[in-house]
Amino acid sequence: MGEGRSAKIFEIHWSRLVNNPHVLSCPANIMQEGELLIAGVGTLGCTWAKASHSHVSEWVDLALIDADNLSMDGVRNANCLLLGDTPTEVGCAGMPQLAEARMRSLQPITSHFLERAELVLVLTGLGGGSGSGAAIEFARQASQHGCMVIAVAGMPFEAQSERQKIAEKALMRLNDASDVCVELSLDRMALQARERGVDWQQGSAWVEELCEGLMRTLAKVGLINLDLMDLRAIVSKIGGSTLLVAEGHCDEADELYRRARSSPLAALSVDGARGCLLQVEGGPHMTLKQVEGVADAFTQGLSSDAQVIIGARVSPELGDRMRVVAVVSGLPKD
Numbered sequence: 001m002g003e004g005r006s007a008k009i010f011e012i013h014w015s016r017l018v019n020n021p022h023v024l025s026c027p028a029n030i031m032q033e034g035e036l037l038i039a040g041v042g043t044l045g046c047t048w049a050k051a052s053h054s055h056v057s058e059w060v061d062l063a064l065i066d067a068d069n070l071s072m073d074g075v076r077n078a079n080c081l082l083l084g085d086t087p088t089e090v091g092c093a094g095m096p097q098l099a100e101a102r103m104r105s106l107q108p109i110t111s112h113f114l115e116r117a118e119l120v121l122v123l124t125g126l127g128g129g130s131g132s133g134a135a136i137e138f139a140r141q142a143s144q145h146g147c148m149v150i151a152v153a154g155m156p157f158e159a160q161s162e163r164q165k166i167a168e169k170a171l172m173r174l175n176d177a178s179d180v181c182v183e184l185s186l187d188r189m190a191l192q193a194r195e196r197g198v199d200w201q202q203g204s205a206w207v208e209e210l211c212e213g214l215m216r217t218l219a220k221v222g223l224i225n226l227d228l229m230d231l232r233a234i235v236s237k238i239g240g241s242t243l244l245v246a247e248g249h250c251d252e253a254d255e256l257y258r259r260a261r262s263s264p265l266a267a268l269s270v271d272g273a274r275g276c277l278l279q280v281e282g283g284p285h286m287t288l289k290q291v292e293g294v295a296d297a298f299t300q301g302l303s304s305d306a307q308v309i310i311g312a313r314v315s316p317e318l319g320d321r322m323r324v325v326a327v328v329s330g331l332p333k334d
Contacts, residue, residue, distance in 0.1 A: 036215055037117040037147075039063040041135035044125030044154055046071035052123065052211035053078075060215050061113065065138060067099065067130050079113050081106055083134055096133030096170060103134035107141055114145040119231075121211060122149060122178070125186070127156035127163030132170035139177035148232060150214070151178040152207060152243075154186050179232075180241045180327065210245040213279055213325030216313065230277055230309045237275040237307075237330030244270070244298070244326040250282050253293035256324055260298070271301040274330025280312045281323040290322070298326050306330070 038060055040049025046064045053062040063079040064072050072080040083102040114120070120142040124135040135151070142149045151174050156163035175181040189206070235241055246260035278298055280291045291312055299308050315323075 035116070035118045037061045037063060037113065037120045038211060038215075039065065039120055039122050039138060039142075040071075041065045041122060041124040041138055042128060042130035043068060043071055045123045045131060045135065048123040048152075048207045050075060052208045055208060055212040056215045061117070063110075063113065065103070065130070065134055067102075081109065083130060095129040096136075096166065099129040099133030100137045101133075103137035103141075110138065110141050111145070114142050114147060117142065117145070117147050119148045119150070121214065122151040123207065123211075124151070124174075125154040125156075126167035126170045126174070127160060128166070132166050136170060136173045136177050139174060143177060143179075148235070149178040150180045150182070150243075151175075152182045152184060152210070154184045154189070157186050157190070179235045180243070180329070182241075182243045206245060209247065209323065210243055210325060213245055213281065213323060214243070214327075216279075216281070230311075231327065234275040234277040234307065234309060234327055235329050237273075239274065239329065239333060240331035241327070241329040242270065242331070244328060245324065247321060247323045250286055250290045250320055250322045251293075253290070253297040256294060256322060257297040260324065260326065270328045270331060272303050272332045273301075273306060273328045274303045275307050275328070276302060277309045277327040278311070279325045280310070281315050281318065281325075282312070283318040283320055283322075284314055284316050285320070286312075286314060286322065294322065294324055298324065302328075303330070 036056075036059070038049050038053050038056075040046035040063070043066060046066050049062060049064060053060060057077075061079070062075070062077070063081065064075060065081045065083065066072070067083040069082055072078070072082075083099055083106075120139075122135055122139050122142075124131040126132050126135075131153070135153070139149050139151055153167075153171060153174055155171070156167050158164070171181070171183060184207075244260040246256045248256045248259055276299055278295060280286075280294050282290065291310075295308070295310055299306065302308070
């Protein structure tokens with residue numbers, strides 16, 4: 001690790017925890033029901049939320065919010081909120097103010113599950129009505145309940161000029177309502193989906209990896225436990241923030257970092273950042289040296305006095321691969 005950084009490093013408990021089967025086989029050992037919540041707002045957000053929640057459904061709650069009840073089809077055990085008084089009163093397309101007002105009217109209902117939550121992960125697409133209106137209001141309500149709010153917002157395709165205008169205004173407000181707001185480029189996501197031969201709306205593997213990695217990090221199922229206090233310490237840094245996620249061979253730390261930077265994130269430099277929470281997940285033979293290599297690769301461009309908090313967990317199914325999730329904060333403003 002670079003000199004001058006304040007880092008919470010896994011030192012004496014590594015080998016003992018690796019050989020302790022109880023630590024690795026207890027996915028909900030400390031979780032309380034409702035502490036973590038994935039919320040999809042709008043059609044795209046609901047699609048992402050349902051796919052992401054399927055990986056962590058045993059210990060993470062789900063909320064689906066949209067003006068179209070088709071977004072709730074095929075879902076069990078979710079908090080489903082329709083943006084209208086009746087199933088036939090649908091449609092907020094291009095009307096963020098209407099969606100925001102309808103979301104505000106649902107606050108007595110959202111209070112029932114937000115009062116149990118500690119962290120809310122809001123997934124949405126901006127540029128339409130529901131995402132650009134209801135997502136902002138829902139994030140505001142979650143913040144009022146004392147929740148930490150992380151928003152992942154898909155920005156419209158470059159060719160959609162009118163939706164871009166709506167999205168840009170909404171992004172600023174969503175950023176103000178959230179502790180961390182991650183901007184995704186749908187153009188980049190669609191390109192990567194085409195390369196994999198899948199539909200771009202269904203090709204949400206990056207979003208799913210991000211959600212699963214973040215939720216597992218905070219559910220304390222790892223070797224070196226991270227918690228919400230660690231996350232709050234990182235996101236409290238003044239400046240911008242973002243998330244990075246990547247998966248690759250455990251001996252290729254630099255390649256993992258390159259993949260993280262080539263994710264569907266909108267163009268954003270992490271150089272000079274003042275905070276980083278890093279979660280490393282690997283197979284049963286993952287070594288301390290490999291984790292340190294990843295930590296060095298992901299923190300090389302940070303400020304010399306950046307606070308770095310690191311966690312790690314073993315997932316036998318990963319074999320010789322690693323999955324990395326990083327929350328980077330305190331980004332210098334332009």
